[in-house]
Amino acid sequence: MIQLRIHGRGGQGVVALAEILAICAIREGKYAQAFPSFGPERRGAPVVSYCRVAEEPIYTREPVQQPDIVLVLDSTVLRVVDVLSGLKPNGKLVVNACESPEDLAREHGCENCLVATVDASGIALRNMGRDITNTAMMGALLKVETIVDPHNSAELIRTYFKDTSGKNVLSFWDAYRETQVADFSLR
C-alpha cells in the first residue's frame, strides 16, 4: 500500500488531486481511498488531503500519519506546516518550488528521503493563467512514483475538468517532463 499526504492551501485543488489519483487507481483495478482533512472549507488556509492506493481492499479509516510520499502544492506552506512529519525513511517529498531539489533539501533539512521539485506554479500560470497546481503536481508525482499509468492519469484529467481539461493535461505533461529529482535516501 502506498500512502500519500498532500499539503496546500484551500482552493488549490488539494482534495481534487487526491480524488483524481484514487479514481485513476480504481479504474486500473486497484483499491484506493481519498479524503480531505475534514473541516469547514477555507480558501487560503493550509489544508491537507490523503490518498491510499493498494492491491488489496483498504479497511482503515485513519488519517495517513506515516506517508510514503508527501506532496506540497504551495511552497509557502513549508514555513507554517511540518510537512515532513511522519514521512517514512526513504520516503519521497515532492514540492512545487523553483529551487533545485538539492537547495530545497538543504534549506529544509530533508534527510533520508528523495526530494523532487518542479515549478508547478510557473507551469500552471503559463498554461491556465491561474495558480492552481494540482494537475501539474500530479505529473510530478507520477514522475517520482508510477502509482498509476501517466497516460491513464492524463486521460482522467481530460474528463475530470470540463472547461480547462486541455490546459490541465498540458500542465500535467509539462510537469512530468520538468520535475527534477535528488535522492538522499539511505541505501
Place this chain on the structure above:
Amino acid sequence: MSRREGLEISAACAEAVALADVDVIAAYPITPQTHIVEHLARKVADGLLDAEYILAESEHSAMSCCIGSSAAGARTFTATAGPGLALMSEMLFVASGLRLPVVMALVNRTLSSPLSIWGDQSDVMSVRDCGWIVFFAENGQEVFDMTIQAFRIAEDERVLFPAMVCLDGFHLSHLVEPVEILDREEVDSFLPPYNPKYRLDPHNPTTMGAFAPPEFFSEIKKRQDEELRSSYHVILEVWGEWEKRFGRSYAPLSQYRSEDAEVILLMAGAFAGTARLAIDRLREKGLRVGLASLKLWRPFPREYLVDALGRAEVVCVVDRALSVGGAGGPIANELRAAFHDVADCPRVVSFVAGLSGRDIMVEGFMEMMEKALSYARDEEMPYYEMYGVRE
C-alpha cells in the same frame, strides 16, 4: 452489468437514489448538508432524473414535504445531517406514525454545543425512538446497497415504515473509494415501481393523521411497535434476495474473527474498518478477539445479538455518541438490556469515543479491547469510559 467505479460515497448514495427512480426529493441545503442532495439536484436540473426537487426552507419543512409527497403515493427521498435531523425530529415521528415509506440518508454529525460540524452518531441516537428503520453503513458499497434496499424494505406492504441509512459524516460522506454501481436493469429487477396500498386520492378519500384520544393512542402505538418489530423478517428476506442476486451478504451484524472470540468489539459505522486491523494485531499477540459491526439498529435485533455475542466473555462496545447524564453509550445500554435475563451472559464494557470527528487509531481500538478485558475482571467497572479524553 454493474460497473466498478471510484467516486465519493455521497455520489454513490445519489446514484442509488437516481437508480431507484425516486419521484420526489425534498431537502434543505444549509451546512451541514452533503453532496448527496447536490448531486441529485444536478441530476434533476440536467434532465437525467425525472423527479421533483423541492427546496424546502428548513429541515422541518423538508420532512413535511416528504410526508406529503409520500402520502400522495410518490417514492420520496431526503438527506440530512446532525442539526438538520434535530430540526426534523418532530416530523420523523409523524412519518413513522403515518407509516410512510420515506427513505433518508443520514450523514451522521454531532450536535452542538460547542459548535461543531464533525461527525459522530449523536444525531441518530437523539431520535432513537422515532419509529424509523435504521441501518448503519460501514463503507461506500454498503451505502449504495442499503439505499436501494431501504426503498424495497420500506415500501413492502408488510412493512410500510420510513427507513434511514446512516453514514458517518466526512469519514464516509466525503471519501472516495471503489463502489460497484448496479445498472438500471439490475435495480429494476430488484425494486419494483412503488405501488402504494394506501395513498391520498381524491377519488377515494381517506384521512391520514387523524386525532387519537387516550383510549385509542396506546393501541395505535402498540400496533406500530409490533409491526416495526416484525419488519425484521422482511429485512432478512430482502437481504437474502440481495445476496442471491448480487452476491453481497447482509445481516444485523457483520462479524470478523468472532467465532471463538473471548472479547468482541461491537460498534456501528465506518470506524469498524479500522477496528478490524486492531483485531488482526491483537490476534497476532495471541488474544482471542473478534469484531461485530452493527448494521441494523431499528428494529433492534435483540435475539440475533444475544445469539451472536452471547458466547463471548466480554463485549466491548464503542459508541460514537454520549448519553449525557446517562448510564453508558446508547448501543452499550441497549445491549445490556438485551442481556438482562440471559444467564451467563458476557460483561458489556462501554466506551464512548470518536466524538465530533476525533479519529480512533488502530492502537486506540487495541487499548480499548485490552482495557475491556481488565474491566471485565474488575468489580469496579465504570458504567462507561470516555476513551482518550484528557484529564
Place this chain on the structure above:
Amino acid sequence: MSNLQGWKDINHACMVFHPGNASEYHTGDWRSMRPVIDREKCIKCRICWAFCPDAAVRIGENGEYHIDYDYCKGCGICAYECPREAIEMIEEC
C-alpha cells in the same frame, strides 16, 4: 372491560377510510344555551351562516334559515353577530 377496538383491529396507521364520519358525532349534545331565530326579524343576510364555527346554520330550499341542533354547540356567536338581533339564546331544558 370495553367494546373499544384492540390494537390488532385498529386501522393501519390509524387511517380513516370513511371520510366525513365526524358527522356521526353529534356535538349538539354539548349545548347549554340554544339559538332561536326570529323569522320576522331575519333579513337573510348570511352573517350568522358565515360566522358559525360549526357550520350549523342551514339555509333551506325556500331560503329560510334554521339551526342544525345536532351540531350547534350553543356558542352564541350567531346571536352576537346578528345585525338585527334576530337570534335569541335561550336556556336548554
